[in-house]
Amino acid sequence: MRILVVEDEPAIASSVASALSASGYQTRIATDGEEAWFLGDTEDFDLVVLDLGLPKMDGLAVLKRWRGAGRQMPVLILTARGAWPERVEGIDAGADDYLAKPFQIEELMARVRALIRRAAGHASPVLTAGALSIDTRQMRVSIDGTSVAVSPLEYRLVAYLLHHKGRVVSPGELIEHLYGDDDARDANALEAVVTRLRKKLGADVVETRRGFGYVIAAGPE
Numbered sequence: 157m158r159i160l161v162v163e164d165e166p167a168i169a170s171s172v173a174s175a176l177s178a179s180g181y182q183t184r185i186a187t188d189g190e191e192a193w194f195l196g197d198t199e200d201f202d203l204v205v206l207d208l209g210l211p212k213m214d215g216l217a218v219l220k221r222w223r224g225a226g227r228q229m230p231v232l233i234l235t236a237r238g239a240w241p242e243r244v245e246g247i248d249a250g251a252d253d254y255l256a257k258p259f260q261i262e263e264l265m266a267r268v269r270a271l272i273r274r275a276a277g278h279a280s281p282v283l284t285a286g287a288l289s290i291d292t293r294q295m296r297v298s299i300d301g302t303s304v305a306v307s308p309l310e311y312r313l314v315a316y317l318l319h320h321k322g323r324v325v326s327p328g329e330l331i332e333h334l335y336g337d338d339d340a341r342d343a344n345a346l347e348a349v350v351t352r353l354r355k356k357l358g359a360d361v362v363e364t365r366r367g368f369g370y371v372i373a374a375g376p377e
C-alpha cells in the first residue's frame with residue numbers, strides 16, 4: 157500500500173510518514189500543493205493524507221483538480237480545529253474523511269486502515285481468502301488460524317493481493333505499490349518474494365498467471 161502524505165509542517169509530515177512506515181505502508185511526502193497535485197495526478201496511491209493549508213496551491217484546490225480529472229484514491233483531509241466550514245467544503249469536494257489538528261497518531265492510523273479497507277470493499281480489519289487471513293491492525297498473517305512469521309515486504313505483498321483478491325495484479329502495479337522509491341524494483345526480486353511466501357503459506361495461496369501477474373483467488377466465502 158502506497159500513501160501520499162501532503163503536509164508543509166516538517167514535524168507533522170515526518171511523524172505521520174514514520175507511523176505509516178512502521179505499519180507497513182510505503183510513503184511519499186509532498187510539502188506544497190503543486191507537488192502534491194502533480195504526484196497524485198501522475199502516480200498511483202492507495203490513499204492520500206492531505207493537509208488543507210499548503211503553500212503554492214491549497215489542499216482544497218488540489219483535491220478538486222484530482223477529482224475533476226477522475227482520480228479516485230481515498231483522501232483524508234487534515235483541517236484546523238473548529239474550522240467546520242472547511243471540513244464541509246472538503247467533503248463536498250470529494251474528501252472521504254477528515255481529521256482536525258492536533259490529532260493523535262493512533263486515530264489517524266485507524267482512519268487510514270478503515271479508508272483503505274472500504275476502498276477495497278471490506279468492512280472488517282481482518283481479511284480472508286480460504287485458509288489465509290491477515291489482521292491489518294497487527295500486520296499478522298495466519299493460515300488456518302496459526303500465525304506465520306513474514307517479513308514487512310512479504311506482508312505488504314500478501315496484504316495488497318488480499319485487498320484486491322480475485323483480481324490479477326500485474327508485476328508493475330505490485331512493484332509500484334510495494335517498494336519505496338529508493339528500493340530496487342524488478343520483476344525477478346518480486347518473483348523471489350512470491351516464492352518465499354509460497355514456502356511459508358502453502359504453494360497454492362498466491363497464484364501466478366503467466367504473462368499477467370499474481371492473484372489470490374476469492375474462493376468461497
Ligand code: CA
Binds near residue numbers: 164165208209210
Ligand atoms: Ca499546513
